[in-house]
Amino acid sequence: MNKIILTLCLFCFSLGVRAHQPDISSTMLVDQGNNNWVLQVRAALTALEYEVETHFGKDSYATPEEFMELVLRHVKEHTSIVFNGTDAAELRNGRVKLGHESSVVFEVAGTPETLQSLMVKNTSFSEISRNQSALIVLKDGFSKDQFTLNNKNGHTVELQVNDAEFELVAAAEESNTNYLLALVGGLVLALAIGFFSLKDRLSPGDSSGLQDT
Numbered sequence: 102m103n104k105i106i107l108t109l110c111l112f113c114f115s116l117g118v119r120a121h122q123p124d125i126s127s128t129m130l131v132d133q134g135n136n137n138w139v140l141q142v143r144a145a146l147t148a149l150e151y152e153v154e155t156h157f158g159k160d161s162y163a164t165p166e167e168f169m170e171l172v173l174r175h176v177k178e179h180t181s182i183v184f185n186g187t188d189a190a191e192l193r194n195g196r197v198k199l200g201h202e203s204s205v206v207f208e209v210a211g212t213p214e215t216l217q218s219l220m221v222k223n224t225s226f227s228e229i230s231r232n233q234s235a236l237i238v239l240k241d242g243f244s245k246d247q248f249t250l251n252n253k254n255g256h257t258v259e260l261q262v263n264d265a266e267f268e269l270v271a272a273a274e275e276s277n278t279n280y281l282l283a284l285v286g287g288l289v290l291a292l293a294i295g296f297f298s299l300k301d302r303l304s305p306g307d308s309s310g311l312q313d314t
Contacts, residue, residue, distance in 0.1 A: 123148035124232045128223045128250060130182065130209070132240040138209035140192060142176055142234075146203045148226055149175075155228050169197040176205045176225050183220040184213050216240070219267065222257040223250055238267055 126144035133139060153161065153171045162168040173195040182190040192207035219238065226232045233251040236258055244266040250256040259270040 123151060124226075124229050126226055126232070126234040128180075128221065128234045128236045130219075130221065130236075130238045134241065136212055136214060138190075138212050140180065140182070140207045140209050142180070142205040142223065142225065143202060144205075144226065146199060146201055148229060148232075149203055151229060152226060165199065169199065172197050172203075172205060176223075177207065179223065179225040179227075181220075181222045182209060184211075185215075185217045186220075188213050217262055218270075219260045219262075220257065221250070221260075222255075224256045227252070227256055243267065 123145045126142065126148060129141045129143070131139050131141065149172050150168075152175055153168065156175055157171050162171055177192050177195060180192065182192075184190060188211060190212060191210040193210050195205065195207045198204045198206075221236055221238075223234055223236075226234065231252075233249055234256070236248040236250050237245065238260070239245065242265055246267055248258045248260070248267075248269060250258060260267040261270050262268075
């Protein structure tokens with residue numbers, strides 16, 4: 102558990118250096134022990150202001166408390182976590198800490214005892230150009246890898262558990278997609294060659310072609 106706390110502190114420090122960049126954020130899913138998980142989203146205050154005003158209007162809040170309520174609503178509505186393919190987690194008891202680098206924290210309910218796979222989606226900052234969110238899942242005894250949520254992957258990452266390590270499922274899917282594209286491309290090329298070959302055979306100047314009797 103101490104290693105998780107140290108990793109979390111170092112990660113938060115590295116993000117804090119870039120706290121004024123609205124296109125950079127982090128999404129952290131942390132197992133605090135005894136199957137108690139929390140979700141922490143950290144981002145520049147300007148990014149949260151932009152998203153709230155985009156979705157709810159510039160006149161949607163008049164006090165910091167009203168702003169924080171809208172932040173909680175926005176992040177909750179745009180974040181989903183699914184364990185083992187079917188167990189959708191519920192985000193509860195959210196709280197916000199405002200600053201140049203602001204943080205949003207939720208308790209994660211509905212987590213299974215045995216973890217086989219994990220899907221995390223966070224589109225909270227999708228309206229911000231070139232936005233990307235660093236995803237890190239911290240669980241005692243597991244490797245500490247970092248993934249990226251961005252426009253290219255629809256701000257979604259699917260992970261599977263393999264020997265206490267979170268592995269990216271999308272890599273295999275991308276390989277299969279590339280294989281299918283290559284297969285389709287090969288078939289199209291073969292059909293094109295066959296078409297032009299038949300066209301040449303049917304051409305009037307070709308004695309080997311079919312003729313009317």
